[in-house]
Amino acid sequence: MAKIKRPRAVPRASNISQPKVYTINTPPVERNSVAHRAQEQLRKFLDRAQYAEARELFSEMIKTAVYPIEDIWKVGVEIVSKTTPNDLTDYLKAVYIGSPQKLAPTTFNAYIDQLIINENWDLAFEEMELLYPRHLFHHPILLRKLAICAYHQWEIAKQKLPETYFQDDEHDVYDFNISTYEKKVRSVNKYLPEAHKVYSLDVTVLNMYLTFLDTVNVGLKKEVITKSLQALRENPDYFMLSYLLEINHSDQYFKSKPFILHLYECNPSLKPNERLKQYIIKTCRRIKHLKKQAASNFDELLKHESRSQRICRIFIAQVENNNVEVWFVKLIEKNIFQRAISQEICNIYRSSPTEQLLKRFNDKKMKVLAKTINRDIEKYMQTAIKNSPEEIDDEEEEGDKEEIGNEDGMEIAEDETQEAEELHDMVMTEYKEKANMDIADTAKPNETNTEDTNVPDDELQQDYKEDSENLQEESQDEQYLSAHTEMALFQKYLQHPLFNDD
DSSP: OOOOOOOOOOOOOTTTTOOOOOOSSSGGGGHHHHHHHHHHHHHHHHHOOHHHHHHHHHHHHHHHSSSSSHHHHHHHHHHHHHHHHHHHHHHHHHHHHHHTTHHHHHHHHHHHHHHHHOOOHHHHHHHHHHTTTTGGGGGGGHHHHHHHHHHHHHHHHHHTTTTTTOOSSOOTTTOOHHHHHHHHHHHHHHHHHHHHHHHHOOHHHHHHHHHHHHHHGGGHHHHHHHHHHHHHHHSSOHHHHHHHHHHHHOSSSSGGGGGGHHHHHTTTTOOOHHHHHHHHOOOOOOHHHHHHHHTOOOOHHHHHHHHHHHHHHHHHHHHHHHHHOOOHHHHHHIIIIIIIHHHHHHHHHTTHHHHHHHTTSSSHHHHHHHHHHHHHHHHHHHHTTOOOOOHHHHHHHTTTHHHHHHHSSSSOOOHHHHHHHHHHHHHHHHHHHTTTTTGGSSSOOOOOOOOOHHHOOOHHHHHHHHHHHHHHHHHGSSSOOOOOOOHHHHHHHHTSSSGOOO
């Protein structure tokens, strides 16, 4: 019987446009052994920093079209950057062009980043402006980079302008540099305000915007700063706060008083300056004035005493960070532990290692001040309630002569006689403590200060008037502004969809 011949099966054509994906979870039997060995060998080359061999193997792996681009393109960034860094931009552009749709935003973002690193502002701006209107690429990150590139283009074009451009009312419309500059101004006006709306707490964007407005429209600066200030209140950020206080120091776009303590609470390593000094003096002077009044405003007194406690905590943080100087300790001892001292401040100080840290300073003045502060606390705990206002005035009247002698307020210059008296007082105090004598009977050495007696009531009333006028802003003073580290900001930056390549 003759055998029936079956038709030969048509061979299946492989689909090279959709190569098989080899993943780690695929069973070893189903893996392409050659592909797996190539991956292992590439990993070994990278571990040994053999980038020349890794580049040759990586090129052959790309030619096979077996390995999905989303799995290996980042490895190529490392290899190219280590072998031929000048080719990295072209490599990233090729990766973006060959990426599938879901990967295109991520690879395009990496390509633009490389252009910005190379300061190729024109090409980066053209590439982004072409794709930004599309839904897939319409993201805040690209808006921010568009604004940055537009600003740098404007800055370069401004340098090429004729020297008389800003002096003349009419300009040559056929001048290429002038037409280019005006075009860049329109680009900045288009993207930078929009980027500031989205990134109202971005110091880089705000700094560029204000620099641009200094040339184009100075009158708009206050409105822009006010928007960032409002965003700061809604979402506290230390970097923006420090920047706003810095630019506000000379031009006074807003009242900075409610934010002074926040700055030092967020950053204990920040050196105290004249603004903090004046804030401490006025706050403690106001507390003393309110305590002297028979019918004082209890709510206002409570608010100021809350500030004095925050000042005490700032002082403790400064000492713990080894960021304190003699003049600042002297200022705190006089204003906090003499004028504004309270039970809460005593507890805050005693529960901290500040006294021991001050005594460990090599400067003997620090040790004397540590003893003085401790004596202030002991005296308050036992006799402050019995002291009459006249006695307090006498103590502080003698205390202010020393500060008047220091015009800059930043150095404590004591003559040999005063230093000898302080050291003698420290020794006598220790002797009396050993003899179990009553601290309340110990005569406290008089400081040399006449600040409060030289301050008329009109000035105190003026301080009170300023507080009343700024009541709404002062209420923000009780809110704590949390500090954002650079890493925290970077993590927030990475949360945008362009970086989500899962």
